[in-house]
Amino acid sequence: MENINSDINIIGSIPDFSLIQTSLELFAKGKDQVDLKELVVTNNTFDFRTESARTRFLTAVSGSILVFANETHKALIENLFNTPGQETIKRKVIFWQLLFGNELFLSISKNVYAKAYFSGRTTLIGKEVFAYLKDLQTASPKLKSFSDSTLDRIASKYLTILKKLEMVNGVIKKQILNVRLTEYEILFFVYLVMSVDSSTRDILKNPYREFFFLEKSELIQALKNIKYMPFIDLTSTGETLNVELKLSPKELVDAISH
Numbered sequence: 001m002e003n004i005n006s007d008i009n010i011i012g013s014i015p016d017f018s019l020i021q022t023s024l025e026l027f028a029k030g031k032d033q034v035d036l037k038e039l040v041v042t043n044n045t046f047d048f049r050t051e052s053a054r055t056r057f058l059t060a061v062s063g064s065i066l067v068f069a070n071e072t073h074k075a076l077i078e079n080l081f082n083t084p085g086q087e088t089i090k091r092k093v094i095f096w097q098l099l100f101g102n103e104l105f106l107s108i109s110k111n112v113y114a115k116a117y118f119s120g121r122t123t124l125i126g127k128e129v130f131a132y133l134k135d136l137q138t139a140s141p142k143l144k145s146f147s148d149s150t151l152d153r154i155a156s157k158y159l160t161i162l163k164k165l166e167m168v169n170g171v172i173k174k175q176i177l178n179v180r181l182t183e184y185e186i187l188f189f190v191y192l193v194m195s196v197d198s199s200t201r202d203i204l205k206n207p208y209r210e211f212f213f214l215e216k217s218e219l220i221q222a223l224k225n226i227k228y229m230p231f232i233d234l235t236s237t238g239e240t241l242n243v244e245l246k247l248s249p250k251e252l253v254d255a256i257s258h
């Protein structure tokens with residue numbers, strides 16, 4: 001884990017997550033890093049108080065959210081954020097893009113949040129995230145350079161991100177909220193994870209599988225939904241569930257939108 005950074009602290013401090021969505025919409029309209037810097041830093045489009053705050057925001061969003069594994073992944077995001085509406089999918093995309101773009105966010109999400117979620121736990125506290133980060137320090141030279149106060153802030157801001165994305169609630173002891181993806185959100189996430197990691201067609205072995213928020217049997221049943229037949233081909237052999245994508249990113253988003 002050598003790509004670790006403290007972007008979680010910056011993203012968790014963003015007062016209004018609609019600014020992240022707006023950044024994604026600007027990116028989808030063809031604004032590159034130079035354009036975004038002019039809009040966010042030079043022109044202060046989002047009305048941050050200081051230039052350093054504007055720069056930190058843009059750096060964190062660019063480094064941990066506007067990150068794409070390939071052109072198909074990028075096209076999925078661009079087409080979605082060029083489409084009016086679809087607000088619930090767009091909000092979930094912020095979480096998903098953090099999984100893809102920020103190694104530390106993914107590690108905490110898999111090893112703390114998802115484990116608590118699937119164990120049936122109802123609460124999660126910052127001390128649990130902090131304890132995980134302390135354990136992780138022994139295996140990560142980069143994380144060893146982080147002080148305890150930095151780790152504690154990362155733990156707190158991680159939970160703040162989940163709260164702003166309506167995945168937990170509460171102040172100190174966070175209540176873990178039930179996450180149920182709609183049929184179209186499941187379909188979009190299938191396309192995302194198969195585009196980001198194409199090392200296997202078996203969706204059950206995909207490294208992001210738990211973020212469908214379904215047990216294995218539930219996911220299999222959900223993907224066999226007859227409504228998905230125009231969008232994906234499924235072949236099941238024993239313990240595998242192979243997925244073949246049938247549409248281009250634009251065709252998928254157009255179908256979802258209509």
